[in-house]
Amino acid sequence: MTTAHLGQHLACLHQTPPLTHCITNYVAMNSSANILLALGASPAMLHAEQEVAEFVKLSSALSVNIGTISAPWATGIQLAARTAQASGTPWVLDPVAVGATAYRQQLCAELLAFRPTVIRGNASEILSLNGVANPGRGADSTASSDDAYTAALQLARQQGCIVGVSGETDIITDGQRSLRLYGGHSLMPRVTTLGCGLSAAVAAFVGANPSSPWMATAAAFGCFALAGERAGQRAKGPGSFTPAFLDALYQLTPQDLDTCLKMEPMNVA
Amino acid sequence: MTTAHLGQHLACLHQTPPLTHCITNYVAMNSSANILLALGASPAMLHAEQEVAEFVKLSSALSVNIGTISAPWATGIQLAARTAQASGTPWVLDPVAVGATAYRQQLCAELLAFRPTVIRGNASEILSLNGVANPGRGADSTASSDDAYTAALQLARQQGCIVGVSGETDIITDGQRSLRLYGGHSLMPRVTTLGCGLSAAVAAFVGANPSSPWMATAAAFGCFALAGERAGQRAKGPGSFTPAFLDALYQLTPQDLDTCLKMEPMNVA
Amino acid sequence: MTTAHLGQHLACLHQTPPLTHCITNYVAMNSSANILLALGASPAMLHAEQEVAEFVKLSSALSVNIGTISAPWATGIQLAARTAQASGTPWVLDPVAVGATAYRQQLCAELLAFRPTVIRGNASEILSLNGVANPGRGADSTASSDDAYTAALQLARQQGCIVGVSGETDIITDGQRSLRLYGGHSLMPRVTTLGCGLSAAVAAFVGANPSSPWMATAAAFGCFALAGERAGQRAKGPGSFTPAFLDALYQLTPQDLDTCLKMEPMNVA
Numbered sequence: 103m104t105t106a107h108l109g110q111h112l113a114c115l116h117q118t119p120p121l122t123h124c125i126t127n128y129v130a131m132n133s134s135a136n137i138l139l140a141l142g143a144s145p146a147m148l149h150a151e152q153e154v155a156e157f158v159k160l161s162s163a164l165s166v167n168i169g170t171i172s173a174p175w176a177t178g179i180q181l182a183a184r185t186a187q188a189s190g191t192p193w194v195l196d197p198v199a200v201g202a203t204a205y206r207q208q209l210c211a212e213l214l215a216f217r218p219t220v221i222r223g224n225a226s227e228i229l230s231l232n233g234v235a236n237p238g239r240g241a242d243s244t245a246s247s248d249d250a251y252t253a254a255l256q257l258a259r260q261q262g263c264i265v266g267v268s269g270e271t272d273i274i275t276d277g278q279r280s281l282r283l284y285g286g287h288s289l290m291p292r293v294t295t296l297g298c299g300l301s302a303a304v305a306a307f308v309g310a311n312p313s314s315p316w317m318a319t320a321a322a323f324g325c326f327a328l329a330g331e332r333a334g335q336r337a338k339g340p341g342s343f344t345p346a347f348l349d350a351l352y353q354l355t356p357q358d359l360d361t362c363l364k365m366e367p368m369n370v371a
Numbered sequence: 372m373t374t375a376h377l378g379q380h381l382a383c384l385h386q387t388p389p390l391t392h393c394i395t396n397y398v399a400m401n402s403s404a405n406i407l408l409a410l411g412a413s414p415a416m417l418h419a420e421q422e423v424a425e426f427v428k429l430s431s432a433l434s435v436n437i438g439t440i441s442a443p444w445a446t447g448i449q450l451a452a453r454t455a456q457a458s459g460t461p462w463v464l465d466p467v468a469v470g471a472t473a474y475r476q477q478l479c480a481e482l483l484a485f486r487p488t489v490i491r492g493n494a495s496e497i498l499s500l501n502g503v504a505n506p507g508r509g510a511d512s513t514a515s516s517d518d519a520y521t522a523a524l525q526l527a528r529q530q531g532c533i534v535g536v537s538g539e540t541d542i543i544t545d546g547q548r549s550l551r552l553y554g555g556h557s558l559m560p561r562v563t564t565l566g567c568g569l570s571a572a573v574a575a576f577v578g579a580n581p582s583s584p585w586m587a588t589a590a591a592f593g594c595f596a597l598a599g600e601r602a603g604q605r606a607k608g609p610g611s612f613t614p615a616f617l618d619a620l621y622q623l624t625p626q627d628l629d630t631c632l633k634m635e636p637m638n639v640a
Numbered sequence: 641m642t643t644a645h646l647g648q649h650l651a652c653l654h655q656t657p658p659l660t661h662c663i664t665n666y667v668a669m670n671s672s673a674n675i676l677l678a679l680g681a682s683p684a685m686l687h688a689e690q691e692v693a694e695f696v697k698l699s700s701a702l703s704v705n706i707g708t709i710s711a712p713w714a715t716g717i718q719l720a721a722r723t724a725q726a727s728g729t730p731w732v733l734d735p736v737a738v739g740a741t742a743y744r745q746q747l748c749a750e751l752l753a754f755r756p757t758v759i760r761g762n763a764s765e766i767l768s769l770n771g772v773a774n775p776g777r778g779a780d781s782t783a784s785s786d787d788a789y790t791a792a793l794q795l796a797r798q799q800g801c802i803v804g805v806s807g808e809t810d811i812i813t814d815g816q817r818s819l820r821l822y823g824g825h826s827l828m829p830r831v832t833t834l835g836c837g838l839s840a841a842v843a844a845f846v847g848a849n850p851s852s853p854w855m856a857t858a859a860a861f862g863c864f865a866l867a868g869e870r871a872g873q874r875a876k877g878p879g880s881f882t883p884a885f886l887d888a889l890y891q892l893t894p895q896d897l898d899t900c901l902k903m904e905p906m907n908v909a
Contacts, residue, residue, distance in 0.1 A: 121777050129400045129416050131667045131708075135832035140878050145832065146737070146778030147667050150710040153741040160740065160775070170400075172419040172443065174710065199415070202429065203422040237429070239390050240415030292621065294404035294414065340409050341617025348879025352830065398669045398685050439669075441688040441712065468684070471698065472691040506698070508659050509684030561890065563673035563683065609678050610886025 108363065109356030111311045111321035116142045116356075120162035120309035122302060125149045125179050127169025127198065130298035133344075134165075137299040140351040141325065143306035149175055154182040163309030164193035165302045166218075168200075168209060169241065169295075176209055183216035192219040192308045192315060196301035201230030201237040214261060219308055220319050221257065222266040222301040225250035232257045242291065247273045247282075255280070255370065264319050266304060268297055272323045273368065276316045280368035283320070285327025287334025289343045296347075300326050324363045325354055377632065378625030380580045380590035385411045385625075389431035389578035391571060394418045394448050396438025396467065399567035402613075403434075406568040409620040410594065412575035418444055423451040432578030433462035434571045435487075437469075437478060438510065438564075445478055452485035461488040461577040461584060465570035470499030470506040483530060488577055489588050490526065491535040491570040494519035501526045511560065516542045516551075524549070524639065533588050535573060537566055541592045542637065545585045549637035552589070554596025556603025558612045565616075569595050593632045594623055646901065647894030649849045649859035654680045654894075658700035658847030660840060663687045663717050665707025665736065668836035671882075672703075675837040678889040679863065681844035687713055692720040697727055701847030703840045704756075705734040706747060707779065707833075714747055721754035730757040730846040730853060734839035739768030739775040752799060757846055758857050759795065760804040760839040763788035770795045780829065785811045785820075793818070793908065802857050804842060806835055810861045811906065814854045818906035821858070823865025825872025827881045834885075838864050862901045863892055 121144045126134055131147050138145040148157055151174070158164055164186045166179050186193040195218035197210045210231060223231065225245035226238030232253035238244050247269035254265040258277035267273040272283040290296055303322040311318040329350035337343035390413045395403055400416050407414040417426055420443070427433055433455045435448050455462040464487035466479045479500060492500065494514035495507030501522035507513050516538035523534040527546035536542040541552040559565050572591040580587040598619035606612035659682045664672055669685050676683040686695055689712070696702055702724045704717050724731040733756035735748045748769060761769065763783035764776030770791035776782050785807035792803040796815035805811040810821040828834055841860040849856040867888035875881035 119777075123778075127416070128397050128666050129404055132401060132670060132832060135667055136878065136882075139830045139832055144777045144780055146740075147665070147708055148737075148741075149708065150743065152711070153743040156741045156743075170416055170418065172447075173421070178710075199417075202415075203417075203425045205419065205422040205425075239388075239413045240392075242413055292408045294401060294408055337618075339614075339618030339621035340405065341614035341619075341621070345614060345877075345879030345883060349875075349877030350879075352877035352879070396685070397666050398673055401670060439685055439687065441716075442690070468686075471684075472686075472694045474688065474691040474694075508657075508682045509661075511682055561677045563670060563677055606887075608883075608887030608890035609674065610883035610888075610890070613674075614883060 107317055108321040108324050109360035111307055111318050112325065112354065112359055113356040115307060115310040118310060119144045120306050121146060121160060122163050122165060122306045122309055123157055123161035124165045124302050125182055126165065126167035126298055126302065129169060130167060130295035133295050134299045134302040136348055137351060138302055138306055140348045141303060141306060149178040151178045151181055154178050155185040158182050158185040158191055159189055161191060163305040164191055165305035166193060167196040167198060167298050167301055168206060169198040169298060171209060180212065183213055187216045192312055194218060194220045194222055194301050194305040196222050196298060197227050197231050199238060199241050200227050201235065218263050219315050220264040220266060220304050222304050224297060225267055225269055228257065228265060228267050229253050243269060247271050264316050266319050266323060268300055272327065274316065274320045274323055278370060279316060280370050281320050281365050282368050283323050283327050284364040286330040289334050289337055289340050290330050292340040293343055321359060324359050325351060328358055328362055329354060376586055377590040377593050378629035380576055380587050381594065381623065381628055382625040384576060384579040387579060388413045389575050390415060390429060391432050391434060391575045391578055392426055392430035393434045393571050394451055395434065395436035395567055395571065398438060399436060399564035402564050403568045403571040405617055406620060407571055407575055409617045410572060410575060418447040420447045420450055423447050424454040427451050427454040427460055428458055430460060432574040433460055434574035435462060436465040436467060436567050436570055437475060438467040438567060440478060449481065452482055456485045461581055463487060463489045463491055463570050463574040465491050465567060466496050466500050468507060468510050469496050470504065487532050488584050489533040489535060489573050491573050493566060494536055494538055497526065497534060497536050498522045512538060516540050533585050535588050535592055537569055541596065543585065543589045543592055547639060548585060549639050550589050550634050551637050552592050552596050553633040555599040558603050558606055558609050559599050561609040562612055590628060593628050594620060597627055597631055598623055645855055646859040646862050647898035649845055649856050650863065650892065650897055651894040653845060653848040656848060657682045658844050659684060659698060660701050660703060660844040660847055661695055661699035662703045662840050663720055664703065664705035664836055664840065667707060668705060668833035671833050672837045672840040674886055675889060676840055676844055678886045679841060679844060687716040689716045689719055692716050693723040696720050696723040696729055699729060701843040702729055702731040703843035704731060705736060705836050705839055706744060707736040707836060709747060718750065721751055725754045730850055732756060732758045732760055732839050732843040734836060735759065735761050735765050735769050737776060737779050738765050739773065756801050757853050758802040758804060758842050760806065760842050762835060763805055763807055766795065766803060766805050767791045781807060785809050802854050804857050804861055806838055810865065812854065812858045812861055816908060817854060818908050819858050819903050820906050821861050821865050822902040824868040827872050827875055827878050828868050830878040831881055859897060862897050863889060866896055866900055867892055
């Protein structure tokens with residue numbers, strides 16, 4: 103397990119752009135689509151119960167995000183997740199603010215039954231999803247990634263999935279292997295829906311590299327860590343960060359991932 | 372009443388970031404979230420009837436905007452506004468294009484019954500809300516803030532609320548005290564949903580300073596006036612205005628509000 | 641038919657900003673509104689069945705886009721399109737990803753019955769709408785504009801409408817006259833919803849120039865071709881492209897359209 107392997111996953115994505123079906127919140131839709139396009143993936147945003155099952159089967163991966171959830175969206179999401187499970191399409195769950203209300207907790211419990219390939223959340227969300235009361239502040243975490251490491255390991259093992267925790271440092275684990283990633287920038291929590299966009303990016307990477315979802319997830323996190331660092335150096339604030347971040351994602355090369363990313367294995371005992 | 376007091380309100384917001392529950396239109400969601408984050412507040416966008424009451428009680432303030440209204444959203448908004456009234460959570464009403472259709476007029480009439488803390492609109496909207504036929508042009512005003520001053524005073528007195536009118540100059544009144552603010556930039560009407568974002572910012576400021584909502588409202592308007600002026604000086608058009616505006620909001624200090632903002636009291640007779 | 645005529649259409653739009661009613665997808669709303677404002681038009685985004693008929697009658701034009709369609713939106717769209725047809729309001733259909741699912745095909749077939757003034761799509765969408773199986777990749781085309789020329793001609797003649805096909809080169813035809821436009825930039829497919837924004841721009845131009853919808857459509861396409869070219873020269877990636885593109889739209893003059901745009905007539909046999 104060396105960083106040298108992550109670049110391959112970006113190369114695969116560049117070579118065969120994965121069609122990435124996103125059912126995400128209203129706030130994140132535009133920025134997630136732009137993030138996928140900057141990376142080189144093909145986004146598709148649609149959620150109606152009349153067509154999601156048909157579309158999941160055309161897609162390389164599905165990304166589900168409950169940010170601005172309501173009843174008709176929950177219906178579409180459940181149908182899409184069920185279809186993804188049945189057809190073997192990899193799918194990512196982003197449990198936005200799951201600890202904040204009973205409605206979100208209930209919905210996420212139902213979605214876990216469809217066996218997401220990856221769960222991507224911040225520390226508060228991963229803690230909540232693992233049964234630790236931690237409402238966060240809206241979509242923002244009040245805990246660090248390391249605070250949520252035990253919960254992430256448990257969740258990964260219980261669900262048989264990969265868990266990615268984003269924060270000042272990031273953790274990616276499948277319950278047997280864990281990585282801690284460094285990078286990003288202090289401006290990132292001042293820009294909305296970057297976490298949602300990361301979940302979409304994880305889906306794209308896993309769609310492009312379905313046989314190695316843990317490494318693919320790490321590659322997506324690695325792109326955000328590097329592009330965030332680079333954009334932060336150019337930005338004067340959260341406004342100029344956004345275009346700089348998309349430019350940096352667009353300019354990232356497989357070699358960047360292999361040579362510039364700071365990461366280390368974590369104890370999984 | 373001097374400008375020297377407004378800076379305190381930004382200092383309070385910086386010190387204890389208010390969780391600001393926004394039920395706003397699809398067009399404004401992303402930009403409003405970014406505006407709140409740039410200012411230092413914590414946005415949360417959710418609207419489902421299953422959870423809004425629960426979430427209003429966790430929040431420092433609620434911002435309601437009817438821009439892309441439809442029946443399920445009206446249900447969520449009414450429940451949220453009722454809860455805010457009952458729990459004493461300050462809330463802001465942004466009556467987008469209220470004069471344009473009967474549906475909007477009816478909904479706003481119902482929402483006024485829940486006693487908003489602040490109404491923030493453009494001149495056409497404030498005139499319409501006060502019963503003067505003035506449809507505006509979609510979300511855009513066809514009148515100046517001063518044209519709407521009498522309506523703003525009447526509305527503030529009738530409703531027992533603060534009214535903020537945005538335009539080339541801004542007016543903030545509680546029916547007893549009125550301020551006229553100068554600043555901003557001619558590019559601002561060429562950028563969508565800045566008014567919606569201002570309503571969200573007003574909610575954040577009032578949430579951070581619940582004991583002085585009139586001054587808090589003026590502080591939010593003041594941030595937009597100053598940041599708009601500064602962004603306009605750097606921008607080459609409406610596209611470069613947006614990142615420059617978010618950067619300027621992020622860089623604003625309490626001292627900027629105290630020393631740079633041009634404002635004057637208005638006759639309230 | 642010379643390029644010299646297109647500048648007039650931008651001059652008309654600048655002189656009398658058309659109120660442009662957009663019923664578009666969640667991803668495109670904000671960017672379409674900003675595109676219309678940068679061009680000098682007045683956007684209005686609303687979709688509820690309670691008010692669309694009332695609002696269509698106030699508007700200069702209607703733009704309909706099915707990107708993130710669902711049942712209540714389909715209801716609002718059908719009512720708006722029916723009203724536009726009845727009231728003689730020009731309207732534009734953007735059949736996003738029509739070939740991807742049966743749901744979209746069915747809805748578009750229904751909407752064609754309300755006689756759109758203009759259909760704007762990419763090559764895959766125009767082929768699909770004309771009955772050629774071509775699902776594209778989500779919202780992205782897998783064919784070139786020239787591949788879709790025969791379909792565009794047939795569709796224009798059958799429907800008695802204008803068809804605009806966007807891609808690396810653009811085609812605008814009313815079945816009797818056809819133009820091929822050059823311009824734009826290779827970054828444009830890496831930015832989400834520019835096609836959707838072009839449909840909104842077409843509606844604005846046709847609303848401002850209702851007596852010459854074919855030329856008005858070409859003028860809208862021409863603005864995108866020129867502004868895209870200019871923005872591409874300044875941009876470092878898809879992130880910096882967006883603000884540069886809005887600035888370029890804002891700065892465009894009628895003379896730019898008359899002197900800088902590269903275009904040629906096409907054989908209509």
